[in-house]
Amino acid sequence: MKRTSAVLCAAAVAAAGAVAGPATAAHADHENSPTVRELLELCNVATDVCVFHPGGERELFSAAGRVVGSEVFNCTSGRQDMAVAWSDTTSQSNSVGLTLSTEAGFGEAFSVSYEQSYQRTWTTSHTEAQTTFVNTGPGEVGWVERRPRMQRVHGTYELHFPDRRWGHYVWYAPFTAEGPVPGSADDAITQNVRPMTDAERAACP
Amino acid sequence: MPPVRRPLCSATVTAVSVMAVAALTSPARAETAQHCVADIDTGAQACFATFEEAIAEAEEETGRTLEQQRRSLDGGPASLLAARADVIIGTYFEHENYGGATFTLYGDGLCRGGDGTDFWFTFPPEWRNTISAAQPWATCALWLHSGPDGTGDRDGPYRENTPYVGDHMNDRTVSTTLG
Numbered sequence: 001m002k003r004t005s006a007v008l009c010a011a012a013v014a015a016a017g018a019v020a021g022p023a024t025a026a027h028a029d030h031e032n033s034p035t036v037r038e039l040l041e042l043c044n045v046a047t048d049v050c051v052f053h054p055g056g057e058r059e060l061f062s063a064a065g066r067v068v069g070s071e072v073f074n075c076t077s078g079r080q081d082m083a084v085a086w087s088d089t090t091s092q093s094n095s096v097g098l099t100l101s102t103e104a105g106f107g108e109a110f111s112v113s114y115e116q117s118y119q120r121t122w123t124t125s126h127t128e129a130q131t132t133f134v135n136t137g138p139g140e141v142g143w144v145e146r147r148p149r150m151q152r153v154h155g156t157y158e159l160h161f162p163d164r165r166w167g168h169y170v171w172y173a174p175f176t177a178e179g180p181v182p183g184s185a186d187d188a189i190t191q192n193v194r195p196m197t198d199a200e201r202a203a204c205p
Numbered sequence: 206m207p208p209v210r211r212p213l214c215s216a217t218v219t220a221v222s223v224m225a226v227a228a229l230t231s232p233a234r235a236e237t238a239q240h241c242v243a244d245i246d247t248g249a250q251a252c253f254a255t256f257e258e259a260i261a262e263a264e265e266e267t268g269r270t271l272e273q274q275r276r277s278l279d280g281g282p283a284s285l286l287a288a289r290a291d292v293i294i295g296t297y298f299e300h301e302n303y304g305g306a307t308f309t310l311y312g313d314g315l316c317r318g319g320d321g322t323d324f325w326f327t328f329p330p331e332w333r334n335t336i337s338a339a340q341p342w343a344t345c346a347l348w349l350h351s352g353p354d355g356t357g358d359r360d361g362p363y364r365e366n367t368p369y370v371g372d373h374m375n376d377r378t379v380s381t382t383l384g
Binding site: 051 | 292293296300302303304315340342343344365366367368
């Protein structure tokens with residue numbers, strides 16, 4: 001039996017291929033076409049096949065810097081190495097705003113494909129905890145900033161349904177996920193100092 | 206072995222493919238093309254530098270109807286393309302880990318999953334001896350061959366996304382079969 005397919009498409013189809021042709025049943029179905037979210041909610045729930053195909057190399061990037069831990073105030077008369085204990089959690093996000101569980105559904109398909117493709121395990125959330133010593137002079141405030149290393153994976157879901165859904169047996173849906181890179185040596189952790197304000201100086205014991 | 210389903214993409218069809226490329230892309234653009242797509246049944250092929258260019262070119266040059274609708278999706282606006290019965294059957298990458306240029310084949314149906322060959326395709330000259338990664342789609346098992354039309358040394362079946370095809374066939378692929 002010849003099956004019909006539809007491409008719910010964004011940039012990912014560049015890698016997937018610009019598959020298209022004279023719109024037949026799909027044309028009439030446009031008014032009732034699904035969103036990417038609706039399709040992914042059916043992955044491994046109502047599908048015969050649900051596979052995520054990466055559309056390129058895994059991209060590594062640094063997240064925006066953020067302050068971690070608390071500020072430390074050197075109220076002494078000498079230079080001090082002051083300990084800043086901090087804990088910072090980075091979590092995954094994705095292009096459809098759905099919670100990605102690696103245990104079931106589209107998240108499972110994603111994590112399986114990710115592991116096959118990149119020989120790593122996809123981590124949905126990672127907490128890094130350290131103590132960083134900030135060398136502060138008398139009357140200075142110290143703090144720590146972290147720019148965690150992150151990864152971005154983009155690609156296309158291929159979904160096969162046993163019966164027509166929105167007029168088609170096969171659907172393609174673009175997807176991008178970002179997530180932490182646990183234990184990355186490229187995490188940027190910086191120590192920062194500035195002079196205390198008058199109010200801060202006044203608060204010193 | 207069941208009868209071969211689609212005995213296409215022999216040298217004759219490859220020649221048609223090359224002609225189709227000439228019709229779809231100018232030489233200047235072909236030199237910078239990064240993403241090629243080909244219909245395994247007809248050999249028609251087009252190469253593009255970007256996805257946006259690919260879509261625009263496909264709409265304009267191939268005459269295919271890429272129905273596009275802007276929809277406000279939960280994850281942001283996306284365009285919707287409605288396709289005919291064709292499905293993607295395989296994507297091939299220039300570099301390991303799905304890097305570099307890509308070549309995507311589409312055909313008129315899913316693979317049947319048996320021992321037979323549902324599709325075969327000989328890559329155009331510029332794509333020979335370059336492939337390092339591959340992805341079977343459409344429930345296909347994918348094979349790589351060092352000669353044209355499924356001849357020569359081979360490796361496979363690749364049944365999953367494969368970030369590196371292995372030393373045996375890396376940069377040696379001339380044709381592919383899928384079944």
